[in-house]
Amino acid sequence: MNKNQGSKKAVVLSGIQPSGHLTLGNYLGALKNWIALQEQYDCHYALVDLHTITARQDPKQLRERCYEFLALYIACGLDPSKNVLFVQSHVPAHARLAWVLNCYTMVGELNRMTQFKDKSQKNANNINAGLYDYPVLMAADILLYQTRFVPVGEDQKQHLELARDVALRFNKLYGDVFQVPEPMIPRVGARIMGLQDPTSKMSKSDGSEANALYLLDPLEVMDRKFRRAVTDSGAEVRYSEDKPGVANLMSILSAITGESFVAIEARFAGQGYGVFKAGVAEVVIETLRPVQARYREIREDEPGLHRILKDGAERAAARAAPVLRRVHEVLGFIPE
Ligand code: TRP
Numbered sequence: 001m002n003k004n005q006g007s008k009k010a011v012v013l014s015g016i017q018p019s020g021h022l023t024l025g026n027y028l029g030a031l032k033n034w035i036a037l038q039e040q041y042d043c044h045y046a047l048v049d050l051h052t053i054t055a056r057q058d059p060k061q062l063r064e065r066c067y068e069f070l071a072l073y074i075a076c077g078l079d080p081s082k083n084v085l086f087v088q089s090h091v092p093a094h095a096r097l098a099w100v101l102n103c104y105t106m107v108g109e110l111n112r113m114t115q116f117k118d119k120s121q122k123n124a125n126n127i128n129a130g131l132y133d134y135p136v137l138m139a140a141d142i143l144l145y146q147t148r149f150v151p152v153g154e155d156q157k158q159h160l161e162l163a164r165d166v167a168l169r170f171n172k173l174y175g176d177v178f179q180v181p182e183p184m185i186p187r188v189g190a191r192i193m194g195l196q197d198p199t200s201k202m203s204k205s206d207g208s209e210a211n212a213l214y215l216l217d218p219l220e221v222m223d224r225k226f227r228r229a230v231t232d233s234g235a236e237v238r239y240s241e242d243k244p245g246v247a248n249l250m251s252i253l254s255a256i257t258g259e260s261f262v263a264i265e266a267r268f269a270g271q272g273y274g275v276f277k278a279g280v281a282e283v284v285i286e287t288l289r290p291v292q293a294r295y296r297e298i299r300e301d302e303p304g305l306h307r308i309l310k311d312g313a314e315r316a317a318a319r320a321a322p323v324l325r326r327v328h329e330v331l332g333f334i335p336e
Helices: 024-037 059-076 093-102 107-111 114-122 129-143 154-174 219-227 244-257 261-267 272-300 302-331
Strands: 011-016 042-047 083-087 149-151 182-184
Touching: 011 024, 011 129, 024 042, 024 059, 024 149, 024 244, 042 059, 042 302, 059 083, 059 272, 059 302, 083 302, 093 129, 093 302, 107 129, 114 129, 114 154, 129 154, 149 154, 154 182, 219 272, 244 261, 244 272, 272 302
Parallel strands: 011 042, 011 149, 042 083, 149 182
Antiparallel strands: none
């Protein structure tokens, strides 16, 4: 079978849980990278609502988040005509392939997943089967499109490794059915940490409001969050492992302006943390001001957003259909 389904560009796919609120970390660590990929690759981005219900969600909020995330992606520069943007539950092939892959994934493999162990500990009263099975659905998301590259953070590497193992196992039994995917880890420097706790990643579902900078925070709130950001003892703007607060702010600045750490150090030499933090705040605010304006315009047109999702789901389903058909065929199911 032609794994590229007639397309010359390599397939990229990633999934995002529509929970929490998108942060500056999501923008600099993932979104900016996706925007750079859109010319060169055949990109697919799924709002993985099926994954999201492995933890309890408020239905109204879940629906709102899907629209919010989509509108923000577009406002940031992700072009719906160049990327396939869709909601996972709109493409039934995801759940169908997940079932099949369940039968080719070992319980022992799932028992080793560190994210399952973490989430079970945090959610001891709701350790549901979906949470356990989460990595298999993720493997289905990826393998359904003959995906070559999967842009993910470090925390998803183990899940991706499982998707590779399942693909290899299936291929070994039935021939060359699946493309074996590879992780695409963003370049260093774009891993943004919390503003209050710079030793752990800025998270979109962080309990502490001040720790994360949300893309839709009012601009004056952003300014305040930066001014209150944790720095370190000393007064020098210098990049160093033992100054995680300053290093994080420098990473943010560098990711936006493209300046090197050396250049940033020189620019703020002898000026103290106050001036530095105000400088970072200004650059971030001026980057996000036009994004927020575009967001408001796009978000207002809900029928327009719905059309984008409908179109995305149709394109995704068309891409997925021959792969699922082939899977069913090699298993011996009667063709539909
Ligand atoms: N598990 C991923 C996360 O929490 C989300 C995800 C679901 C995903 N399906 C995917 C990521 C497929 C990459 C590819 O971040």
